[in-house]
């Protein structure tokens with residue numbers, strides 16, 4: 001009997017539905033080309049869910065996610081809340097609660113440069129030589145989930161960075177294991193010169209290091225790491241860091257890859273995983289067919305590999321993206337002055353090109 005893979009799709013807000021649609025179509029194309037059965041179920045999250053139910057993560061969405069084999073997310077967020085700091089119910093709460101409820105403590109964010117996009121990067125080509133970084137961003141602790149409150153009649157606000165040794169250890173082990181199988185260099189990024197939570201973080205990394213003698217460990221302060229990423233990104237192999245630092249550093253690192261619209265991610269724990277582009281709902285370009293769907297499409301490649309063990313199919317998606325870029329097709333975020341008008345395309349055109357390439361590769365194999 002053919003195994004069925006159940007995927008919950010959470011389109012969310014802004015460009016979320018535009019890019020998630022192409023993630024879904026790419027998985028369907030892989031299913032048809034390679035003989036796998038993927039079943040899809042769409043559910044609400046974020047602003048879309050608040051509008052329909054008053055809740056950014058309705059019970060039905062959480063239940064469907066718990067019962068799924070993998071989850072694909074577009075993005076959440078809406079200017080209505082971005083511009084109202086007093087709003088109590090917010091789209092982002094839906095995503096945070098989903099990550100926490102599913103125990104998705106490790107967010108893998110690979111930074112790779114497609115050869116063709118070297119020109120799209122803000123960095124010089126020689127600085128980009130040999131860059132291949134894998135971030136492990138801690139995703140269910142730190143400032144995002146520590147005690148948080150308004151006090152003194154609303155005039156003082158507190159957010160707390162809190163970590164237990166166990167929380168640090170489980171993400172650190174994932175990062176060490178990954179480094180062991182890559183170039184064996186691990187940068188642990190913290191702010192241990194100031195923050196107690198970072199000193200605990202550093203202590204745990206130091207405790208684990210002797211178990212991985214083959215891995216070279218570097219501790220780096222986050223302010224220095226932000227600079228080193230731009231100065232010499234090739235020095236990094238695996239980077240492990242806490243939630244907020246990982247959020248900020250990976251948006252920064254997206255410029256190494258050329259665009260935020262190119263960065264995929266996988267959020268994993270001990271059960272079902274969530275596959276999500278690093279970018280947000282991009283209200284400035286939403287509804288115009290301009291969004292780059294490649295971050296979401298590359299997130300499906302992570303899903304095929306990590307959730308389903310379909311390495312060949314995962315590589316087929318990456319290779320298809322690579323060829324589409326080689327043929328010169330570019331969404332606005334990765335186009336430059338050398339991109340001819342005929343190769344400047346929107347979300348749907350580039351998404352369709354990727355699917356054509358997936359199908360073509362199988363038909364000539």
Ligand code: NAD
Pocket residue numbers: 015019074075076077078079082092095260261262276277278279280281282283284285290291292293295333
């Ligand atoms: P953003 O990532 O949405 O956009 C930042 C910039 O990058 C914008 O100029 C946008 O047009 C561009 N961009 C992002 N994705 C792109 C793509 N696929 N193709 C082309 N250009 C792209 O970040 P923001 O503007 O700070 O936040 C907007 C909203 O998204 C906020 O409500 C925020 O909370 C939310 N957000 C959600 C997620 C998520 O769902 N995972 C992540 C980040 C931000």
Ligand code: IPM
Pocket residue numbers: 076077092095096247278280
């Ligand atoms: C991300 C986003 C989220 C985060 C927000 C929307 C909660 O910026 O996925 O990077 O900060 O984790």
Ligand code: MN
Pocket residue numbers: 247248251278
């Ligand atoms: Mn972010």
